Amino acid sequence: MTAGARLDLVVTAATEPVPGVRCLRLAAAGGGELPGFVPGSHLVVDCGGRPNAYSLTSDGLEPTEYAISVLLVEDGAGGSRWAHERLDVGARVSARPPRSAFPPVARARRHLLVAGGIGVTPVVSHLRAARRRGQDARVLYLHRAGRGAHAADVRELAGDRAELFTDRRAFTARLDEALADQPLGAHLYLCGPAGLTDRVLAAAAARGWPASRVHTERFGPDALGPGDPFTVTLTRVGTTVAVPAGGSLLEALERAGVDVRSQCRRGVCGECRLPVTGGQPLHRDLFLSEEAKAAGDSLMPCVSRAAGPHLEVPL
Amino acid sequence: MAGTEAQPRRGFPFPFGEDRYRYSTNVEPARVPVSTAAGRWGATVVDVDGEYRRELAERARILAADPTRHAAAPHLRVAAWDAVLTLLRELAASYPASMRLSRLGAGRWRWENRLLGVVAEPVYGDDASLPAEPLRWVASQLQEDLVLLDERAGQLWVEAGVVTFAAGWSFGFDLGMSFLEIHGPVPSSVHREGVFTRAQEFIRRLQPHEPYRRTNWGMTVGRRLDTSLERYPEWAPERARILTVDDAAFGRLLHLRVEVQHLLRLPDSGAVLFLIRTYLLPLEALAAVEPWRRRTAEVLATLPAEIAEYKGLAPFRGRAVAWLRAARPGTGDPR
Structure with missing residues (x-):
């Protein structure tokens, strides 16, 4: 499984044991075992195009089902309302594999x-x-x-x-x-x-x-949320590429047929560093020094994004 | 000196992507096959090759002679079982013709290893279901050395493992240290570049089911897997002695040593499993692959002195460069 992997899930049970909280059980659409998870992990569920994180309440060892509980947030962005109204038994839902951000400490007495x-x-x-x-x-x-x-x-x-x-x-x-x-x-x-x-x-x-x-608990242990969409102009190629929320700039460049050398794809190795000639980068990597980040003239496209709506790179 | 048999070149993870080597946080996603001038490596997390039985027999001898090569901290018991199940799954998925893992019920498994004639029925979390401590037992099923790192207070701590093929370090000595303490001996210029703090942050962000890998390398005289500090008195003098042998013996004895290291966040305990697989290729076999011969000579010639010193190459580096440059392209024969 890779970082961008998706799970296709199907709702096998949906109940509302207390008012406003919808408890869902989710199985692999194709059946079989689901990826195991560390206690305290959460699942980022695609709620009608909006990624919402929900803690898993089931046991993470050799699971064949995931359980999550969705609190209806009346004045929220709409993800929980979507889950309450649309996720009935048999409904299909897409999620990213569980992520651990709130694990028990092994040495705790x-x-x-x-x-x-x-x-x-x-x-x-x-x-x-x-x-x-x-x-x-x-x-x-x-x-x-x-x-x-x-x-x-x-x-x-x-x-x-x-x-x-x-x-x-x-x-x-x-x-x-x-x-x-x-x-x-x-x-x-x-x-x-x-x-x-x-x-x-x-x-x-x-x-x-x-x-x-x-x-x-902090959702998103790595502070690497899906981010906001933006566009990037490739000044030499002369095209503009859209980078969606949840997709990386590197992936968008690769889809556009631009070859960028990369290795870790996690903002640590430094391989994919790109110069920036326009727009303000939003740095999320571990590679660039604080000075290099402040200069704003390069970024690591595997994890970093635009601070505004647009970037320009000399590709 | 130790044995000198060549290992097959085909699956050798030739580590140099460029003519100059520098330390970097060279991690990449695991399971992505890499094509080399002589073959391919890297399709799997665990690698079973023609040395399987021999290396496992050697590991068993080392463990019997020196119990400090194995440690299992009580608080990492869950992690040890997590490692066992994860590794058996990897083996079974990678070598279905010779290894099989079947689920008998919740937490109950049957393991069949035809290469060793081993059958076991591990019960997750039940130490009595295996003939040895779980980590030690699973280390008898795969060639990789394994280390468990616990994460707490923002740091990673080496607190369990089975390491019989250490390259110039001591598992028993490092046990209980933090990741950064363990890397203290690496030259200061590498630390100044932040390689290890970056690596630690990277590992802390690792999630289950997304294994990563990197390579590391050195050189070893003789086909000697165990170059731990515990056996320093045996192998260290060979580094000077190799200068006295003739060219043919030099190419046979000096090995490029490559470690393929995998990092996995375990899916139940959340501990980090670090796997180290060691490959040794004698210079004479390496030089038979022309791009490897040329590039290895360049890498050794341009290696900064403090890195060569740290890697223990200083005594023979000059001769290795000369030997490789003189070797007839494609044959591995000097001159």
Whole structure:
């Protein structure tokens, strides 16, 4: 499988166990095993042309199905509404292979998982792995009354090591207590709304938790989201090529029949460096120095893009 | 001196794409075949060749004599099983005529290796289902050395593996070190270019099911796979002694040593599996392939002194260049 690989999936189950949260099970359209995934991974699903990331809530070992839970975001960009309205049993959907950005730490003596609202989803896959591996995992889960997605899963997987709250004050008090009373070697994992995450981070810091023991979920571990579309003019060839969201400049040049030497295609080896004669590059590579990036006169087309609508290269 | 038998050239991963060699973060996607002047390599992550039984027997001898070539940290137990299953899948997919992996049920597998006459029924996560510690057992099924890196606090740590064919390093000594600490001995000019910090960031971004690879190279006197620091007293003196042999023996004894290294993010544990496969080709066989003869001579002649020193080539580099330049094109015979 390559970085640009796509999975063709089919919806095998769709339920709404709590209002506003659609739980989907997805299988390979052609049947058979799906790529395994690290606990806490997410799937980037093509929601009607819009790439949306959803945490996987199923077990990642030898999977034949993926499970995701989609919260309907009324004032969102429309991806979740599309998933709620269009993804019924039998519907086909395209996704990129799971990506790991919120893994459990192998050396942790204990995993303390703190979830708020739909942020419970990666926690569920952590709990599945912890149970399978015989590891010590504890959960504090805050949700609105009657809106606790996966509350039953959390109870079933963690038993008396799960504490569920619908009252924010009770949760905060218990959290403060828990942060003060963990064994050396415990790791803290947070997933929830930004406000909650910030408060827990501050509380953990105040209790002396080192940053290296505190983990928050970030979608896109590599900060390499699909990016915005732009165009690039090849001044020598005299054509203009469109670079779509989710596709790289390098791929667009190759499709246009322009031969660019490349090796890693991850912005690390330096092979595909191109001069830039117009427009502002958006650098996302590891190769160029800060000075070279600031100069803005070259870029690595395998990962980097345009900061505006247009670039010009002397090809 | 060690044996001098030639290895087939056809699958030899000739590492020089240009006439000058410099350190770089030369990673590329795995499983992309590379055509060379003599054949092809790189279609698979694991490579089984004609040396299979011999190299595995050598690994078993080394492990029996020196237990420090193998380590398995308790917190990487899940990763070890993840590595076992990943490698068995790679072997079975790459060599279906001689190796087969069948799923018996959730987490239960049957492994058949006709090349060795081995049958096993590993149960994922159950050490008792294999005759040895999982990493050590899987290292008896493939020629690659293997290292597990755990990621935490923004760094990669070498904390488990089986390494019997190290080129001038010691797995036992490096065990527990970070990726950057391990590369400390590489010349400072390479560090100044940021090669290893870039490489570490690259590895940290690796995702499962997207294996990458790179090559590395050196030179070894004799067909000696184990040039670990543990056996330094045996092989180091040969580097000077080779200057005393005649041209025919020189071409037979001096080998280009190439490592094909693969990097995989394991799909269950999230640990990084680093595979090192070592190939040795004597100069006389290398020189029989004219583009290889010419290019290797150029690379050696233009190699910066500190890299030649670091790679341990300094004692014989001059003679190797002269030998290669004098070798009759296409035959590998000097003069």
